[in-house]
Amino acid sequence: MAGSVEFVERVHVPFAGLPAREGPLTIGQRNVLQWLGKVGTKAISMNEWVFTLPDGVTVEGFGKALGPLFARYESLRTTFLLDGEPRQRVASEGRQPIDVYTSDGDLDDEAIVAHIVSRLRATPFDLASELPLRIALLVEHGTVRVGLSVFTHMAFDIGSMALVGLHLTELTTDPAYTIPADQGWQPIDRAEWELSPSGQRQLRASLGFWERQLSTVPHCMYAVPTTRPVRSATVHWAPPGSSPAARRAPAFEMRSPAAAMAVPHIAARSGTSPTMVVVAAFVAVLAHRTSHRRCAFVSLVGNRVGRHLHGYVGTLAGPSLVVVDADAVSFDELARRLGLATLSAARHAVVDVGELNEMQKQVQLARGVVSARDVVVNNIHQALGLSAAAALPPLTEVAAAAERTQAYWAEWERVPQLLNFRIFELHETEVYFRLGTASITWVPPGDLEMMVRGIESLLLAAAGADVELARLTDITGVVPVTRGPGWRYVNGCWVELSQVRRLVADALAPTATSVFFETTEDGSERLVAYLAGGPVASPVDAHERCVAALPGPSGLEYYTYATIAPGRYVVCATAPDDVHDLDAWRRRPIVSEGSGRHLPAARP
Secondary structure, three states, rough: OOOEEEEEEEEEEEOOOOOOEEOOOOOOHHHHHHHHHHHHHHHHHHHEEEEOOOOOOOOHHHHHHHHHHHOHHHHHHHHEEOOOOOOEOOOOOOOEEEEEEEOOOOOOOHHHHHHHHHHHHHHHHOOOOOOOEEEEEEEEEEEEEEEEEEOOOOOHHHHHHHHHHHHHHHHOOOOOOOOOOOOOOOHHHHHHHOOOOHHHHHHHHHHHHHHHHOOOOOOOOOOOOOOOOOOOOOOOOOOOOOOHHHHHHOOEEEEEEEHHHHHHHHHHHHOOOOHHHHHHHHHHHHHHOOOOEEEEEEEEOOOOOOOOOOOOOOOOOEEEEEEEOOOOOHHHHHHHHHHHHHHHHHHHHOHHHHHHHHHHHHHHHHHHOOOOOEEEEEEHHHHHHOOOOOOOHHHHHHHHHHOOOEEEEOOOOOOOOEEEEEEEEOOOOEEEEEEOOOOOOHHHHHHHOOOOOHHHHHHHOOOOOOOEHHHHHHHOOOOOOOOOEEEEEEEEEEEEHHHHHHHHHHHHHHOOEEEEEEEEEOOOOOEEEEOOOOOOOOOOHHHHHHHOOOOOOOOOOOOHHHHOOOOOOEEOOOEEEEEEHHHHHHHEEEEEEEOOOOOOOOOO
16 A cells, blocks of 8 residues: 555643543443453454544634533543442543544545544554544645544444534534534433433333343344355445455445435335434335345344433444334335334333343243344434435436446455445435345345346336335345245244254254154144153253254354244153154154243244
């Protein structure tokens, strides 16, 4: 790489005369602390944010813009006391360091950001003594060319930094800008409310919401065969000269002016937000591709529900679990359903992660299902406060605008989800979004491209009038995945019989086993396992062993995406010669039979 980035100096911006406070940690901060102990400080405690600044800003001008932020948001001047019972302390005075850099050579902004971020992330935050925001500015000819920060998740999440960044843009553009007054909480206010009777009731309600959702959601949205014909116009998905990392973690991106024109029409007609319209298009093509009646995904933005959280700058550390019935007749109906489901999930996003983990274990045992949470939706634009234009653009221009669509493969940061859908921009001139995967073994590149193009096609088709979702294949080109006879829809999940048999055989070895599909009295199907011999003595023992053998939600094993535990176990006196002969099993004397559950499992 031609050119270099050089450190020049560190300047300090003082603040003083502000209220000092001390109080307990919020649930979000305690959750972050628990994650730190599991995955390491550098892995989870930092993220970066690039500021949008006007031309001509000086280091001095940038420093002055920080003053109103220090006064308004206590998180910017908070440290954490972690000895004994953890607490947070808000300083009344202090100094914010700003590292100043310069560049030598022909470097683009992306390269500059990558270099400075790597330096800022080189050492973990000292939570007890260091302010939670590291700031760096690259200066050329006396003015700031690039401004960025690295922050600790103990103090900020993405939504918080988006709000801070938005105010910095305004303050550096107009020093007379006043941060809007609101009734938003500071983190200590939030922590004290969480300890109050009303806060405790809300936390219990949120845990109950998660329990109900996890008791019925698909264990994996992308539970599909790993070998299947997928045709794509793009044969080689990686762009010429792309790095090996891009080939390991592809993402297909689209910038669509036509979709930007279509979205306001759909939003106005359906009575939903522009964001819900775009996410609903993703849900529609995903559910259609995978033949799921319910769609579940984790939303990383949008959990600031209630007047006390609209202007909140702090870490909530509470992704919401959105579950929506995807069997709507029309696209408008699906968008409305999604809006309600998203609001309900956001209201119940914040839970104690320790209590959530314990509850999940009980749900997994009762249901025999480990939820993979393999789909994540992240509305970056929402955090930035952008929205579609209120005025409806002419429908006659939508089709012509489709000629300006840009669609291409791109590198992206590796994340553990099978599918990550991210909306970067949503405004009157462009919708910019990305669909990426952590593994092309499970989600071939052709699937990514098919769904991205399908999202745009659906939005354009629905611009003028509502469309029936039964016509999605014709409208979008997205075809449902082909599953063989070994695949069935059981307990709200798509499973493959051969993989369930493999799971049970491994879990109960050396016991002789096999698994079959069985139709219940209500016409649904369940998995029934037959077993004989070996150390397994009861259905309860068999079920506990099978659930223990299920892989965790972050594993990229085929078990995760094709397998759940059986719903019934039949322990026989002896096994037939052919363990896959159901009639032969039924002729064997039965020692015991049952679900193996201590508690009844919820049925979707």
